[in-house]
Amino acid sequence: MADKKWPETWQEVNPGCMVFRPGSASEYHTGSWRAKRPIWDKAKCIKCGLCYIYCPEGCITEDADGFFEANLDYCKGCGICAKECWTGAIKMANEEG
């Protein structure tokens, strides 16, 4: 059971739906919910990190140059980063289709 990603039948459900594999929630890509994605304009970004602090998903990370980017596997497109970015460096762009 612990090796399976998903119980097929009710008999395979662990009591209390307990999950014994740590970090398994990361296998669920909440990015599929996204309707808009954040786009950073590096010319306006001052590397303050407010987007990183405010991201409720914890999916924004700092790259080697000190700029920030969202992991699109988990970014739900909530737009909080764009709202909080006081230099206006983040714009929300519609996802295609």
Add this chain to the structure above:
Amino acid sequence: MGKRIGMEVAVAASEAAALCRFDMAAVYPITPQSHIAEHLSDIVNDGRVDASFMTVESEHSALSAVIGASAAGARVITATSSQGLMYMNEIMPIASGMRLPIVMLVANRAVSSPINIWNDHSDIMPMRDTGWVTFFSDNGQEAVDMVIQAYKVAERRDVMLPVNVMMDGFQLTHMVEPLIMPDQEEVDRFLPPLVPYATLHPDKPVSMGTLGMPDIFTESQKSKDVALINSISVIREVWKEWEELFGRKYEPVQTYLTEDADVALVTMGSMGETAEVAVDELRKEGIKAGLIKIKLWRPFPFEDLKNAVKGIRVLAVTDRAVSFGGPGGPVCSEIRSALYDEPSRPVIVNYIIGLGGRDVQVADFMTMVKKAAAGKLSEPYEYYGVRG
């Protein structure tokens, strides 16, 4: 062997929990459960059990706190009544869904409005579908015994469900009753230390209370339902073991003089003892009366009920709660439904009695039986003794 004592039932039920060596209690006081809250607090404060007593700001928090402690591997207890139970409602299916062996004592009381602190069953009835094993005690001895049995049932690996023990507010909780308090050695022999299925510990990570998407939610609900249905065989086993060790017999449905009965009463809780006396009196008058007492409300004992009603012509089901705008009291609609597919079944009549502490005496039960013998009431369910 245990000692025969006289003790207030709320205190005795708390003492029974102490004999189970609970690790953690979180209780918010409410009449008529307050003596349980106070006494559990005393027991912890006096160091009689190695436990913590968590003071909480509400019943919602009390049940949430014992869920957390139970998930961490503690043997826990909480208790409530009436509005407090209503406030726990949101958390109750979480406790059963997480399959945590929590034990809760409920001092049954009416729910508002109007505000009424006295006894009936309108607090537990809306909790029917929350997935808890539910015992109904008739007297102080049963309340004590059922608390200890509740831990054994809840913690069995093939059950892993919360259990709540009903004791009628005031009628039981505030009565000093003669009872046999088991001794510690006996309880230790009956109830082994809790070995949790899983605990929240960083050395062995586990996620509890997870998200269930549409792909898994139905399977999770069936899994919980089957666990509750199957728990009846464990309950029977535990009650059998109890009888062998302590000499007191428990059955999901307890019958009194039903073998040759023409008309039988059905009760849950403390009124069963009054009804028993009424049956004796009716028998003296030549009326073949009997009594069926339901001790296990969930999982509902369908087979026991079917066997108990064999040969009975009229069943007078008493309900101490109202299903407003419904088919009758909750116990009656359950029984009607349970017997619907039977090729032969008794005529069923329904009395709503004892609401909000209204006294129901021997003579009342006798009147109910005599009236029920005709097989029909003037209404689908009758508020017995209502004025007007």
